[in-house]
Every structure is written in structure tokens, then in C-alpha cells.
Amino acid sequence: MSVANKSLSKWYKVAGVGIACSLALAGCDRSEKEETPETAEVTEQETEVSENAAATAVSCDDPIVQDRLKSALKNTLNQQAQTLATSYANDAEIGLSSGVVTTKTNGIVIDIQNAATLQAANANGMTTCQASVSMTLPSEDLYQASQVQAANNQPSLQSRLAQDNIRINNNMLVDDAFTYVVGTQGGQIRTRIAGQPALLTVVSEVVASSVYQSALEEQRAQRAAQQAERRRETAQNNNDSQPRSVTPAAPVRPAAPATPPSVNQNNQGSSATTPSTTAPATPEAPKSTPKDESIDMVIIEDENATY
Structure with missing residues (x-):
């Protein structure tokens, strides 16, 4: 290969590298320009949320x-x-x-x-x-x-x-x-x-x-x-089952004897329906024997004797 061809080949290589770098730089710059609006929008949203939160607190x-x-x-x-x-x-x-x-x-x-x-x-x-x-x-x-x-x-x-x-x-x-x-x-x-x-x-x-x-x-x-x-009911049942003591009645007082009627009452009542009763005669006391010793015999005449 001639010297001229070698020089031209080197130039193409250098030019290609330069173009590639230029394109890379352009792409990076474009990327940065495209991301900047999005980042600004997010920041604005966060600021609005914080302001709203503070306002509604x-x-x-x-x-x-x-x-x-x-x-x-x-x-x-x-x-x-x-x-x-x-x-x-x-x-x-x-x-x-x-x-x-x-x-x-x-x-x-x-x-x-x-x-x-x-x-x-x-x-x-x-x-x-x-x-x-x-x-x-x-x-x-x-x-x-x-x-x-x-x-x-x-x-x-x-x-x-x-x-x-x-x-x-x-x-x-x-x-x-x-x-x-x-x-x-x-x-x-x-x-x-x-x-x-x-x-x-x-x-x-x-x-x-x-x-x-x-x-x-x-x-x-x-x-x-x-x-x-329950204790009260049990006690009540026990009392009902046991015989009850009977209190004796008071004794009957004997009747008082009747008062005998007086003589006047008998006389007054003789005319009533009750017949009068003659009281029995009181026997005479026996005649005593004379104690005079000068008398030899004493004859006592009995009126009721039968001779």
C-alpha cells in the first residue's frame, strides 16, 4: 500500500472516532434535556402534597x-x-x-x-x-x-x-x-x-x-x-313429724253446795207445791233413878207398857 493510502485510512479512523464521540455527546445532552422536565414535575407534585397536608392538618x-x-x-x-x-x-x-x-x-x-x-x-x-x-x-x-x-x-x-x-x-x-x-x-x-x-x-x-x-x-x-x-324447711318438717305435747285443760271446779232454806222459807213454801214434812220427834231422855237411899223401892210407870 502506498503512503497516501495509509494516511487516508488513518484519517477515516480518526474521523470515525470523532463522529462517534460527537454523537455520544449529543445523545447524553439530549437525555439530560428530556429528563429535566420530568424531575421538575415530580418535585412540584411533592411540594403540592406537602402544602396540602399542612393545609389540611x-x-x-x-x-x-x-x-x-x-x-x-x-x-x-x-x-x-x-x-x-x-x-x-x-x-x-x-x-x-x-x-x-x-x-x-x-x-x-x-x-x-x-x-x-x-x-x-x-x-x-x-x-x-x-x-x-x-x-x-x-x-x-x-x-x-x-x-x-x-x-x-x-x-x-x-x-x-x-x-x-x-x-x-x-x-x-x-x-x-x-x-x-x-x-x-x-x-x-x-x-x-x-x-x-x-x-x-x-x-x-x-x-x-x-x-x-x-x-x-x-x-x-x-x-x-x-x-x-333449706335449713328452715328441714326444721319445719322435723317439727311436723314429732308428736305434739297436749296442754291439760284446767280442772273443773266442783259445784258449790246449795244453801239450806231457812225456817221461814220452809213455812212460806208450805203452801207451794212442795208438801211439808214433819220433823221427827226428839226422843225423851231416860228418867234418872233417884239416889235417895231412904226409899226402898221406886215404881216407874210406863205409859206405853201393856199390862
């Missing part, structure tokens, strides 16, 4: 939020207490009234204080909140729950509360770090309890234990009344 201390939270607490508490009370009753083989648990949970006073934002609204507009939630129970429920725990050798209520960071003030249980989530869905404010709060667990156990203890005491009272009734 619900305040943690909104009155509607607190009302919804109280309703959620009551419903959750009632469900947990119903489950526990039924379990206790089945183990003891006693019956429970269906509405007694609901009545007790409805009587619990719930209060929410010092609500604050724990985590700002996320992309879905859900805000995480924290507040001080208190539940006030009747003193009777706390006392009966303590009896059940002591009978089953369980930790006392005070130790349970201290372990779960719950304060107790008389008959009020307080959780100062109660967490919940609020937001909107379909234009409606939604409130959801976060996790498994220890306050709900402890209070539901107190309610269930109180219901169980009341049912147990009622059953014991019924059994005692039934036993007393």
Missing part, C-alpha cells in the same frame, strides 16, 4: 378532636373490659349481666389536658399528638379490683400503675404521655389511638375485676339464702 387540641378521642377511648375500654370480664366469669362458672360492663364504662369520667403536637403532619395529613389523659373511676370499683388482685396473689394496683408510669390521685388515673393520631379522611376529622396504651389496659382490668367481684358476692349471697331456706 388538624390541631391536636381541637374540641372536635378531643370529643372523638373520648369516644374512641370509651369504645376501646368497653371492648377490652367485656372480654376480660367474660373470661373471669367463665373461669369461675358464674353468670354476668350483659349490660353491667357497659354501665360501668359509661360512668367513667375521661378528661384530656395539655394536648400538643408530637410529630407534624405527614404526607397523608396525619398528625401525631400527645396529651395528659385522665380516667376517674368509682372508689368501689378500685376497692373490689384490689380484692380480686389480692385473692389471686397479683401485684397491687399501685405497683402496676408505677410500672406503667401512670399517676394515681385518689380515684383518678392519669397518663401524662398518651399518644394519638388525628387527620382528615373524606372531609371528616378522624382520631385514632396509637399503640396499646397502658392506661386503657389497667382501667379495663379494674372494671372487669369489679364486675367479677360483684357477681361473685351476689352468688355467695344467693347460696347463703338458699341454705338458710
